[in-house]
Amino acid sequence: MSSNEGAGISAQNRGSWSAFLKSIASFSGDLSSLTAPPFILSSTSLTEFSSYWAEHPSLFVAPAKEKDPEKRALLVLKWFLSTLKQQYASRSEQFGNEKKPLNPFLGELFLGKWVDSAGTTELISEQVSHHPPATAYHISNEQHGVYLEGYNAQKASFSRTIHVKQIGHAVFRIPAYDETYLITLPNLHIEGLIFGSPFVELNDKTYITSSSGFTAKIDYSGKGWLSGKKNSFVATMYPTGKEKDTLYTVTGQWTKTFEIREGSSKHGALVDQYDAETTPTTPLIVAPIEEQDPLESRRAWSKVAEGIAKGDMDYTSAEKTKIEVAQRELRQQEKAEGRVWERRYFTCVDSDPVLNQLAPAIQLNPEPDKTGGIWRFDNKKAEAVKAKKVTLVQELK
Numbered sequence: 247m248s249s250n251e252g253a254g255i256s257a258q259n260r261g262s263w264s265a266f267l268k269s270i271a272s273f274s275g276d277l278s279s280l281t282a283p284p285f286i287l288s289s290t291s292l293t294e295f296s297s298y299w300a301e302h303p304s305l306f307v308a309p310a311k312e313k314d315p316e317k318r319a320l321l322v323l324k325w326f327l328s329t330l331k332q333q334y335a336s337r338s339e340q341f342g343n344e345k346k347p348l349n350p351f352l353g354e355l356f357l358g359k360w361v362d363s364a365g366t367t368e369l370i371s372e373q374v375s376h377h378p379p380a381t382a383y384h385i386s387n388e389q390h391g392v393y394l395e396g397y398n399a400q401k402a403s404f405s406r407t408i409h410v411k412q413i414g415h416a417v418f419r420i421p422a423y424d425e426t427y428l429i430t431l432p433n434l435h436i437e438g439l440i441f442g443s444p445f446v447e448l449n450d451k452t453y454i455t456s457s458s459g460f461t462a463k464i465d466y467s468g469k470g471w472l473s474g475k476k477n478s479f480v481a482t483m484y485p486t487g488k489e490k491d492t493l494y495t496v497t498g499q500w501t502k503t504f505e506i507r508e509g510s511s512k513h514g515a516l517v518d519q520y521d522a523e524t525t526p527t528t529p530l531i532v533a534p535i536e537e538q539d540p541l542e543s544r545r546a547w548s549k550v551a552e553g554i555a556k557g558d559m560d561y562t563s564a565e566k567t568k569i570e571v572a573q574r575e576l577r578q579q580e581k582a583e584g585r586v587w588e589r590r591y592f593t594c595v596d597s598d599p600v601l602n603q604l605a606p607a608i609q610l611n612p613e614p615d616k617t618g619g620i621w622r623f624d625n626k627k628a629e630a631v632k633a634k635k636v637t638l639v640q641e642l643k
């Protein structure tokens with residue numbers, strides 16, 4: 247039995263958990279409107295989840311060092327697969343079960359950097375839409391010339407358990423090779439709900455397609471009634487449009503190990519392998535709370551987090567209400583003045599060249615109505631933020 251299957255529910259929480267299960271039986275919509283019992287609340291905001299994309303900076307930058315486009319595409323696939331454990335299992339492994347994250351407010355930021363043998367990798371995450379909730383991110387390593395940007399929203403529905411559809415996509419770029427990869431996001435469902443120890447399993451399939459002419463398809467599966475292992479997948483990489491001409495097959499478990507082999511068979515020559523359990527992550531460096539911008543997640547939610555940690559739900563909900571009321575007042579003020587909230591790092595675009603070029607090959611429909619638009623990192627805005635910080639520092643001297 248794995249750690250996340252054994253946590254169970256305490257006698258004290260059993261009543262509120264079964265009331266919650268009854269209440270979600272007809273649930274459908276934004277995850278933000280899901281009301282969960284206090285003991286399942288996390289003090290981490292969804293804006294923080296963008297950091298899961300680069301907790302192994304050396305794997306993130308590895309494609310930039312590879313001269314051959316086919317092998318480069320394979321390294322992008324390997325990096326993507328290595329992010330899955332962080333994205334979908336790290337919290338339940340750490341705490342014994344998945345918890346409900348905080349719903350970010352519009353404009354909330356989560357900023358940080360990783361410093362290790364790959365140099366400095368920077369993270370910018372911003373809540374770009376509140377209705378519907380959507381988070382955008384930009385991760386860059388200037389030294390190696392690798393950039394990732396994307397955004398996502400989630401829609402939940404209930405049928406025997408909670409099913410979550412992810413809407414959005416990511417774009418991985420290596421400008422030195424003039425290369426772009428369009429990445430789709432996996433749908434998931436929650437397991438262990440009935441026992442009060444929820445954890446994530448991935449479903450269906452996702453794709454990575456590149457401007458250099460390669461596509462990877464990743465098929466996810468879990469533990470069935472009679473067969474299969476949890477967190478399993480089979481990925482194949484092929485020249486775009488020629489799915490039968492498999493170049494590589496990757497099989498394994500995204501929480502454990504996987505093997506990359508040549509060709510379409512699971513017995514082809516072994517090219518590479520990965521162990522998600524033994525590959526160390528690099529910790530993200532975040533500024534101390536007192537030095538953070540008031541819109542930065544850990545500063546903005548600090549009192550709520552304090553309340554959750556103490557188990558003081560009256561204090562938690564009073565502090566949460568203060569944030570919600572302030573947000574409602576801001577929106578009213580904007581409406582009265584005929585303006586909209588200015589996103590600090592991202593801009594909503596009508597159409598996007600990467601989507602125009604690559605989305606048809608993987609039948610990706612961006613569904614902008616479900617993410618508040620198509621969001622792209624705005625270099626000009628980011629430069630302006632940097633310049634403002636420099637001026638402030640100079641003024642303080």
Ligand SMILES: CC(C)CCC[C@@H](C)[C@H]1CC[C@H]2[C@@H]3[C@@H](O)C=C4C[C@@H](O)CC[C@]4(C)[C@H]3CC[C@]12C
Pocket residue numbers: 277282286292295296298333334335344345346347398400410412436439444446
């Ligand atoms: C039982 C219930 C109360 C808990 C529900 C928690 C639910 C809202 C959480 C659980 C897992 C969360 C996923 C998480 O695994 C990873 C990601 C990837 C990240 O890039 C974007 C957010 C997302 C999809 C989380 C959304 C919130 C989920 C579904």
